[in-house]
Amino acid sequence: MKTKADPEPLPRYEHVAGVILAGGLSTRYGENKAFLQIGGVRLIERIVEEMKGIFHRVILVTNQKSDFEYLKLPMVEDLIKGLGPIGGIYTGLSNISRQAGFFVACDMPLLHKGLIRYMVEIIDHHGAVVPSVGKLVEPLHAVYARSSLGIIKGLIEKKRYQVRLFYDRVQVRYVREDEIRRFCCPQEAFLNINTPEEFDRIQSIVKAHGVGKQR
Secondary structure (H helix, E strand, O other): OOOOOOOOOOOOEOOEEEEEEOOOOOOOOOOOHHHOEEOOEEHHHHHHHHHHOOEOOEEEEOOOHHHHHHHOOOEEOOOOOOOOHHHHHHHHHHOOOOOEEEEEEOOOOOOOHHHHHHHHHOOOOOOEEEEEEOOEEOOOEEEEEHHHHHHHHHHHHOOOOOHHHHHOOOOEEEEOHHHHOOOOOHHHHOOOOOOHHHHHHHHHHHHHHOOOOOO
């Protein structure tokens, strides 16, 4: 039961869709990372819950649809398989009617709602909004404008699959460390899982923050 002290939930975005990428085969890890559990909850379920609280429409890009049917989300397969991140971005943008999509990998469980909302709010007039920590950028925790779809398609047709080449062709708004730090630790926010050791580290961080704690 709500009390006067309970904050009202922020409205979900209509003009930007949430896009979860779960198309990889997890060959480096040895099993499907989306189904690893932290605090008894699968990674994919944690991410879906966060995304549903931010976006009115959430879709899943995956080439293993039967594995994810229980989530009751709209699902699409990669239009062109085997391209890596740029293929997932291309597929996602091709399947949304919104102004833009916020794209996140399914093995990135330390999402911060405040940071995601901040990035969505500044997408206007940009082709992409991308976090940047030091010399590293995070292409799979980023907002991409649907107006950039033609540029991505052109790169794919030329067999140029590096996302950084796309960044060279559009106006990118980089979200720097000092901005990220307003919401969360830049060194933790974009951690993903490629090895059991990385999974153990993320479990320790989640435990320290408190499982289910609002971020």
